[in-house]
Amino acid sequence: MTHGHHHPPQPLSPEEAANQRIVEVLASKLRRRQVVGSRAAALETLLVLRQVIAKARFWNIDQLVAIIRAVGRRLVDAQPNEHAVGNTVRKVLHHIREEYHTASKGADTTATSKNYSIAKFVLQGQPRKHVTTQRSETKATLKENDAEDPDSFARGLKPVLMEAIQDVLDELETVYDNVSKNAKDHIHSDEIILTIGMSKTVEAFLKAAAHSRKYTVIVAETAHRYGGREMAKSLSSTGISTFLVPDSSIYALMSRVNKVILGAHAILANGGMFAITGSLLAVTAARAHSTPVVVCAGQFKLTPLWNLYHEYGALDFGDPSKVLGFNEGDLVDKVDVVNPYYDYVRPELIDAFITNDGDHPPSSVYRLLKETYDDEDNEL
Amino acid sequence: MSPHESSDPIPSPTKETSSKGGSTPHQRQQGGSGAGGSQGGDENKASGSSAPAQKSMTKAERRELQEKQRAAKAAAKQPGAAPAAKDKEGGGGKGKGAREAGSTHTQNRASISGPGESSSSRLAGRDVAGDAGISKAGPPGDDPIRGSRIFAHFGLPKPVGNIKGDIHPAIIKLGLLFSEFKICGSNARCIATLTAFKTVIQDYTTPAHSTLSRHLMTHLSPQITHLVSARPMSTTMGNAIRQLKLEISGSDIDLPEQDAKDTLCSKIDDYIRDRIIIADEVIQDLAGKKIKDGDVILTYARSSVVEKVLLSAHEEGKRFSVIVVDSRPLLEGKYLLRKLTTCQPPIPCTYTLLPALPSVITEVNMVLLGAHALCSNGAVYSRAGTALVAMLAKNHNIPVVVCCETYKFNDTVILDGFSKNELAPKDISNISKDSQTPLLTPNLEILNPLYDLTPPTCITAVVTEVGLIPPNSISSIPLALGKTSL
Known part of the structure; x- marks a missing residue:
């Protein structure tokens, strides 16, 4: 870091942090939808945060949190519908506070459960906690706002922060493997699985299950993006017996389907989810046939949000020309075209979430949220 | 059927039915036409009898046989609707994807066609073809095979191949329109089918020693089979054809051939008008x-x-x-x-x-x-x-x-x-x-x-x-x- 010579040793202001070039680059990529998929967005966000933290000057924890929040706000505003961005920021903030508490209080880690809540109470036995406690042994003394050497706080905290971020990165990188590690327990032989569109998580899950089970997948191609075609191609190339069908036949085929396995765009606080358009239709048809609905998703999709607005999923609309192209001539001028990206699926329509950290019913999503993020970060 | 034949036996059917007695009007009509046919044979022994085996049957037996044949024909023509499980298996060959399908339905086609065959043997031939398609499909227990077996009974429209038998050009044209989905929708398909049948009926001449009411349907059957091979029959077509069969078998054998054909065509027009056009107008009002x-x-x-x-x-x-x-x-x-x-x-x-x-x-x-x-x-x-x-x-x-x-x-x-x-x-x-x-x-x-x-x-x-x-x-x-x- 060379800028120490050019600048007076002042902490980085949140505005400056948010206007950094790397933040700017990612924000514009998100805005232009050049980062596609929630995992990619989460990864990019995390890498940017890591760089921001590595560069940042701060004298106390509040300054650091303010910097991260400012960066987070900037990225979230760039693409409010990519919930994984905000979630990653929240998760990093949560880790920062956790590391700060363990570092500043030394080995006295049990003190973190000072503010009593059922969530924290349930959390006591969680393995994730043990990992953080072991690491914190190294640092015993951290002094905030040290008048003689204000950077000593950052120097002391940064190594553990980097480790914590590495943990989050590892989690993101292994998310597909961890979601699909129990796949064979969920799919048994000769089942017929229905899935829609293209989801990397579901793809990995189904492929993992195919190692030990022979089963059939029906993929609905899911207009307007027709991601199902790519999905069907990928699944069949690994030897899974695959059928590609149009969305219209979901109801007709549902009577033979044993399980519906879907991906999610974001899991919401009430246990519902935003998912690709077509999900609600498939899930409702499954409910009409009493077919179980299973959602595969990494925990980075857990979002402390409620959909209190309307049926237009995440209020995110795609290009109408994909639905009614300009080759239709003057029809385009006369007709309104609705082309939303996402559906909102209510929690009562989902039977289980299979995540990289265990399987959960929609009713326990709120607990996972309390465990993963700090309440104060719900609004960045 | 010559004009002579058709006008000649007027008194005889009534005579015969009255001698047996106790028949309902419906029975009388059927019995009349049946008796008329054999009567023609009786009177013109020189030109050969029409149905020597049927002659010895009672009317009830004959009627039963007719019903049976009709049912068998309907089953043969509506592979989707037929409840018979073997028929579905027969469809199995077809749904197996383009590769197998191509080869199987040439088999199917070969065994289906041939207007001379009785309908029951046609059905059997179809079965054999279907079974052959399944056994051909590859080693059992292989997953893709199992997969396609699930969907095997779905009717797949076949490319209209070579035309077997005496198919009317209007039907060939219609078959192409159906298979390319140029005519699509059950109303449109029904109207198009009935209109084409009108042409077929008008161009039809009853062969010698037969009556229109008994022979026309055997002439129409291969036409229907051809249409079904282009695309599985819609329920509307099935209902309309059933009605048409009823009209044909009930048509007065005493009418001159042209009159009988005109009557049938006007019956078809009535059906289209009453059951589709006017029905739609009423529905417009009610739903509107x-x-x-x-x-x-x-x-x-x-x-x-x-x-x-x-x-x-x-x-x-x-x-x-x-x-x-x-x-x-x-x-x-x-x-x-x-x-x-x-x-x-x-x-x-x-x-x-x-x-x-x-x-x-x-x-x-x-x-x-x-x-x-x-x-x-x-x-x-x-x-x-x-x-x-x-x-x-x-x-x-x-x-x-x-x-x-x-x-x-x-x-x-x-x-x-x-x-x-x-x-x-x-x-x-x-x-x-x-x-x-x-x-x-x-x-x-x-x-x-x-x-x-x-x-x-x-x-x-x-x-x-x-x-x-x-x-x-x-x-x-x-x-x-x-x-x-x-």
């Missing part, structure tokens, strides 16, 4: 009454009846908007959209694809749907996707109104869209030309089912030409119309 100013009407794909309802309500001056929901494989909604937006003033329309349906359903006041057929349990067999629309509307407490003429009624019960279906051929299924269209690998198959079944619980009312009825009362309609059959 349910549309109010300011309503948002949602419809799926394209139904000719729904289109008429919307246009006529608009013409009456009602101001409403329409949401057209559409889906692959056929994307028929675009045609409807074009119709609705070209009238003056254009109807305000919103167009969306099926997955986006939940986003628009909340603002809808009524869902108007068409039907391909209506089962006696009130389930609606219609374009694939209809069930999804009806289900979602039901979940949102939006009335689902199905417009359906009574001639689409089907006296069977279908329980799900899986048991009877038809696959769209790949070349018309609108797979866009973009590069991500998957290539066929051994494990991947593209299926485009054309129909699904909407359970009666998702339907609020069915608009027919005899009024609005709840779906569970469908079975009472044919009886109310005074019919013992549809």
Whole structure:
């Protein structure tokens, strides 16, 4: 870091942090939808945060949190519908506070459960906690706002922060493997699985299950993006017996389907989810046939949000020309075209979430949220 | 049948029936025609008897035989509708994807055709072909094979190959139009079929030593088989053909041939007028009454009846908007959209694809749907996707109104869209030309089912030409119309 010579040793202001070039680059990529998929967005966000933290000057924890929040706000505003961005920021903030508490209080880690809540109470036995406690042994003394050497706080905290971020990165990188590690327990032989569109998580899950089970997948191609075609191609190339069908036949085929396995765009606080358009239709048809609905998703999709607005999923609309192209001539001028990206699926329509950290019913999503993020970060 | 023959035996049938006594008018008619045929044989022994074996039977036996043959023929012609399990297996060969299908149905075709064969042997030949297709399909227990076996019974339209037998050019043309989906929709297909049959009937001459009422159907059967080979028969066609058969077998053998043909053609015209055209007009009125100013009407794909309802309500001056929901494989909604937006003033329309349906359903006041057929349990067999629309509307407490003429009624019960279906051929299924269209690998198959079944619980009312009825009362309609059959 060379800028120490050019600048007076002042902490980085949140505005400056948010206007950094790397933040700017990612924000514009998100805005232009050049980062596609929630995992990619989460990864990019995390890498940017890591760089921001590595560069940042701060004298106390509040300054650091303010910097991260400012960066987070900037990225979230760039693409409010990519919930994984905000979630990653929240998760990093949560880790920062956790590391700060363990570092500043030394080995006295049990003190973190000072503010009593059922969530924290349930959390006591969680393995994730043990990992953080072991690491914190190294640092015993951290002094905030040290008048003689204000950077000593950052120097002391940064190594553990980097480790914590590495943990989050590892989690993101292994998310597909961890979601699909129990796949064979969920799919048994000769089942017929229905899935829609293209989801990397579901793809990995189904492929993992195919190692030990022979089963059939029906993929609905899911207009307007027709991601199902790519999905069907990928699944069949690994030897899974695959059928590609149009969305219209979901109801007709549902009577033979044993399980519906879907991906999610974001899991919401009430246990519902935003998912690709077509999900609600498939899930409702499954409910009409009493077919179980299973959602595969990494925990980075857990979002402390409620959909209190309307049926237009995440209020995110795609290009109408994909639905009614300009080759239709003057029809385009006369007709309104609705082309939303996402559906909102209510929690009562989902039977289980299979995540990289265990399987959960929609009713326990709120607990996972309390465990993963700090309440104060719900609004960045 | 020569004019001499047809005019000669007038007194004899009545004589014969009266001598036996106790026959109902219906029986008398049938017995009369049967007796007439043999009577002709009696009187013209020099020219050979028409049915020496039948002659020794009693009338009841003969009638039974006729019924049996008719049933067998119907079974042979409606592979989807036939309840016989072996028939479904026969279809198995066809659904096996293009590779096997190509070879199997040439077999099928070879065994089906041949107008001389009796219908029962035709059925058997089909069975053999189907079994051959299945055994040919590869080692059992292999997953892709199992997969396709699940869908094996779905009827797949076959490329119209070589024409076997004496097929009328109008039928050949119609077959091509059907197989390329140029004529699509059950009303259009029924009208086109009946119109083509009129031409066939007019061009038909009864061979010597036979009567029109007994021979015409054997002439029509290969024509029907040809149409079915182009695309599985629709329920409407089945009902109309059944009615036509009834008219043919009931046609007066004493009429001069041209008169008999004209009578049949006018009967066909009557059927089209009464059961389709006028029925549609009544449905327009009845369903139109349910549309109010300011309503948002949602419809799926394209139904000719729904289109008429919307246009006529608009013409009456009602101001409403329409949401057209559409889906692959056929994307028929675009045609409807074009119709609705070209009238003056254009109807305000919103167009969306099926997955986006939940986003628009909340603002809808009524869902108007068409039907391909209506089962006696009130389930609606219609374009694939209809069930999804009806289900979602039901979940949102939006009335689902199905417009359906009574001639689409089907006296069977279908329980799900899986048991009877038809696959769209790949070349018309609108797979866009973009590069991500998957290539066929051994494990991947593209299926485009054309129909699904909407359970009666998702339907609020069915608009027919005899009024609005709840779906569970469908079975009472044919009886109310005074019919013992549809």
